[in-house]
Amino acid sequence: MRHTNRPISTAVSAETIERELADGLALPSDAVARYALGLGDDALILAQRLGEWIARAPELEEDVALGNIGLDLLGHARSFLTYAGSAWGRTEDDLAYFRDEAEFRNHQLFERPNGDFAHTIARQLIASVYFDALYARLQASSDPTLAAIAAKAVKEVEYHLDHSVQWVRRLGLGTDVSHERMQAGLDAMWPFVDHLFRPDRGAAELEGVAVPPQSLRDVFDRTVPAVIAEAGLQVPGIPGARGGGRDGVHTEAFGHLLAEMQVLARAHPGATW
Amino acid sequence: MVMATDDDRRAWELAAGVCDPEVPVLTIEDLGVLRAVHVEGEDEDARVRVEITPTYSGCPAVDAIRDDIVSVLSRAGYRDIDVRTVLAPAWTTDWMSESGKAKLEAFGIAPPGQRAGSGRDGRVELGFGIRCPQCGSLHTRELSHFGSTSCKALYVCQNCSEPFDYFKAH
Numbered sequence: 001m002r003h004t005n006r007p008i009s010t011a012v013s014a015e016t017i018e019r020e021l022a023d024g025l026a027l028p029s030d031a032v033a034r035y036a037l038g039l040g041d042d043a044l045i046l047a048q049r050l051g052e053w054i055a056r057a058p059e060l061e062e063d064v065a066l067g068n069i070g071l072d073l074l075g076h077a078r079s080f081l082t083y084a085g086s087a088w089g090r091t092e093d094d095l096a097y098f099r100d101e102a103e104f105r106n107h108q109l110f111e112r113p114n115g116d117f118a119h120t121i122a123r124q125l126i127a128s129v130y131f132d133a134l135y136a137r138l139q140a141s142s143d144p145t146l147a148a149i150a151a152k153a154v155k156e157v158e159y160h161l162d163h164s165v166q167w168v169r170r171l172g173l174g175t176d177v178s179h180e181r182m183q184a185g186l187d188a189m190w191p192f193v194d195h196l197f198r199p200d201r202g203a204a205e206l207e208g209v210a211v212p213p214q215s216l217r218d219v220f221d222r223t224v225p226a227v228i229a230e231a232g233l234q235v236p237g238i239p240g241a242r243g244g245g246r247d248g249v250h251t252e253a254f255g256h257l258l259a260e261m262q263v264l265a266r267a268h269p270g271a272t273w
Numbered sequence: 274m275v276m277a278t279d280d281d282r283r284a285w286e287l288a289a290g291v292c293d294p295e296v297p298v299l300t301i302e303d304l305g306v307l308r309a310v311h312v313e314g315e316d317e318d319a320r321v322r323v324e325i326t327p328t329y330s331g332c333p334a335v336d337a338i339r340d341d342i343v344s345v346l347s348r349a350g351y352r353d354i355d356v357r358t359v360l361a362p363a364w365t366t367d368w369m370s371e372s373g374k375a376k377l378e379a380f381g382i383a384p385p386g387q388r389a390g391s392g393r394d395g396r397v398e399l400g401f402g403i404r405c406p407q408c409g410s411l412h413t414r415e416l417s418h419f420g421s422t423s424c425k426a427l428y429v430c431q432n433c434s435e436p437f438d439y440f441k442a443h
Contacts, residue, residue, distance in 0.1 A: 061416065061417035061419070064417065064419050064420065064421070064427075065417065065418060065419040067419075068419040068420075068423055071329075071331035071332075071333075071423060072329055072330055072331045072423065073331070074331045075327070075329065075330025075331025075332070076330050076331075078330075078331075079360065144361070147361070148360040148361035148363075149330075149360060151360075151361060151362075151363045152327075152330055152360050152361075152363040152364075153330060155363060155443060156329060156330060159441075162418070163418050163419075166418075
C-alpha cells in the first residue's frame with residue numbers, strides 16, 4: 001500500500017478536520033506562502049550549517065547537542081516549506097533542492113560559515129533569541145498553520161536558547177583564550193544582526209498573519225546585550241553589512257553550502273530515501 | 274469530538290499497539306502521540322483516518338510510526354488508510370500516561386518530571402530533582418542538555434555513578 005506525505009494539517013479539532021476534508025486543505029495565498037518561505041529558508045539553512053558539526057564538535061555532548069538543535073530546525077523548515085510549496089504545487093524537496101542561490105530568502109546570518117565553536121555559539125545566541133521572540137508572537141497569527149508551527153517551535157527554541165546562553169557564559173568567563181574567541185565570534189556575526197529586524201514589505205502587507213520584524217528588535221536589545229555583559233564580553237560596535245537575504249542577496253559562502261546540500265538530489269533527480 | 278463508534282474503538286486499539294521505534298517499551302498511546310482514530314463506511318469500503326502528533330518538530334520517528342500504523346491496519350483488513358500529522362495543539366509530556374511513565378522507568382529511562390513555571394509567564398522556573406532509574410537516588414545531575422534522541426537529556430547519578438537518559442519534560 002502506498003501512502004504519501006500530505007501537507008501539514010492544522011486540525012485543532014475533529015470539526016476542523018471535517019471541514020478541511022470537505023473543502024480540501026486550505027491553501028495559503030501567494031503572500032502568505034512567500035512569508036512562510038523566508039521563515040522556512042532561515043530554519044533550513046541554519047539546520048544545514050549545524051549538521052556540518054556532526055563528528056567535528058569539540059566534545060561528544062556538543063556533537064549531539066548541535067545535531068539535535070539542527071534536527072528541530074529542520075522540522076520547522078519542513079513544516080514551513082511544505083506549507084509555502086502547497087500554494088505553488090511544489091513539495092518541500094522541490095524548494096530545498098531545486099532552487100538556486102538568488103531564489104533563497106534566508107537571512108545571511110544563517111548561512112555564515114561555522115568558524116570555530118565560539119563563532120557557532122555566537123550565531124546560535126543571536127538566532128535563538130530571534131526565533132524565540134518571533135515564534136512567541138507568531139503563535140498568535142490569524143493564519144492557523146503558521147500559528148501551529150510556531151506554537152510547537154517556540155517550545156523547542158526556548159531550549160536552544162538556554163544552551164547558547166550557557167555556552168556564552170562558559171566561554172566568556174572561562175580562560176583568556178575562550179574569552180578572546182567568544183568575543184571574536186560575536187564580532188564576526190554582529191554585522192548580520194540588523195538584517196533580522198529590517199522592515200519587510202511582504203510582512204507589512206500581512207497584518208495579523210505575519211510578525212513585523214522590526215517589532216522583535218526590542219526583545220533582542222533587552223536580552224542579548226545583558227547576556228553578553230554577564231559573560232564579561234563587549235557588545236560589538238560593528239556596523240551592519242549591506243544587502244539582505246530576504247531580497248535574495250547572499251554571501252559567497254552560501255553557494256558552497258547549497259552545492260553540498262543539493263548535490264545528491266540533483267545528481268539523482270526523483271530519488272527518494 | 275465525534276462520538277466514537279465500535280469500529281473507531283477497534284481501529285484505535287490496533288493503532289494504539291504501535292510502539293515508538295526509539296523507545297520500544299512505549300506505545301504511541303502511552304506517549305500521547307496517537308490523537309484520534311475515526312472509521313467511516315463499512316467493511317470493504319471502510320476508510321480509517323488516524324491523527325498523530327510529533328513529539329518534536331524534527332523527530333524522524335514520525336515516518337516509522339506512520340508506516341507501522343499503515344501496516345498494522347492493513348493487516349487487519351483496512352484498505353483505505355489516511356495517517357495525518359497534526360501540529361496543534363502542540364505535544365506535551367503531560368499527555369504521557371502514568372503506565373507509560375512507569376514502563377519508562379522500568380526500562381531505565383527517567384520519566385518526565387513535573388513542570389512548574391516557564392520563566393516566560395513571569396513565574397519562577399523550578400527544576401525538580403530527577404530520580405535515578407537504577408538506584409532511586411535524587412542526587413543526580415545533568416551531564417548534557419541533549420541526548421540520544423530529541424526527547425531526552427543525559428544525566429548521571431552521583432550516588433551509583435550510572436549515567437542514564439532522562440525523558441525531558443516538554
